Amino acid sequence: MKTISPEAVRTTPPFDHPGLYQVGPNEYRAVVVARMFMYQPTTLTVPVGATVHFEVTSPDVVHGFEIPGTNVNLMVVPGHITEYTATFHNKADHIIVCNEYCGSGHQAMLGRLVVK
Numbered sequence: 210m211k212t213i214s215p216e217a218v219r220t221t222p223p224f225d226h227p228g229l230y231q232v233g234p235n236e237y238r239a240v241v242v243a244r245m246f247m248y249q250p251t252t253l254t255v256p257v258g259a260t261v262h263f264e265v266t267s268p269d270v271v272h273g274f275e276i277p278g279t280n281v282n283l284m285v286v287p288g289h290i291t292e293y294t295a296t297f298h299n300k301a302d303h304i305i306v307c308n309e310y311c312g313s314g315h316q317a318m319l320g321r322l323v324v325k
């Protein structure tokens with residue numbers, strides 16, 4: 210399992226530049242920081258059929274990274290890099306939800322995955 214110092218998330222590649230990066234034909238790397246109370250980036254947009262390699266970490270507390278209607282359901286633990294690969298075969302506008310209670314803004318912690 211890959212580790213990262215929570216204090217260093219902001220300054221350590223790749224998490225110093227959260228975002229979606231194309232790594233092959235319809236293949237992407239999604240570098241995501243889950244923090245109180247948002248995901249960075251907020252929205253990920255990929256073409257139909259895209260394979261996405263998620264890399265997610267947290268600088269503060271435990272968060273969830275769940276995309277209802279897909280196989281993506283990750284626990285994001287400070288100090289660890291959670292990795293998961295998924296392929297999105299259908300056009301959809303998915304929400305990304307935090308399913309680990311993380312504090313007062315937990316209910317508002319939402320992201321979006323657009324497959325178009």
Ligand SMILES: [Cu+2]
Pocket residue numbers: 272273307308309310311312315316318
């Ligand atoms: Cu949360």
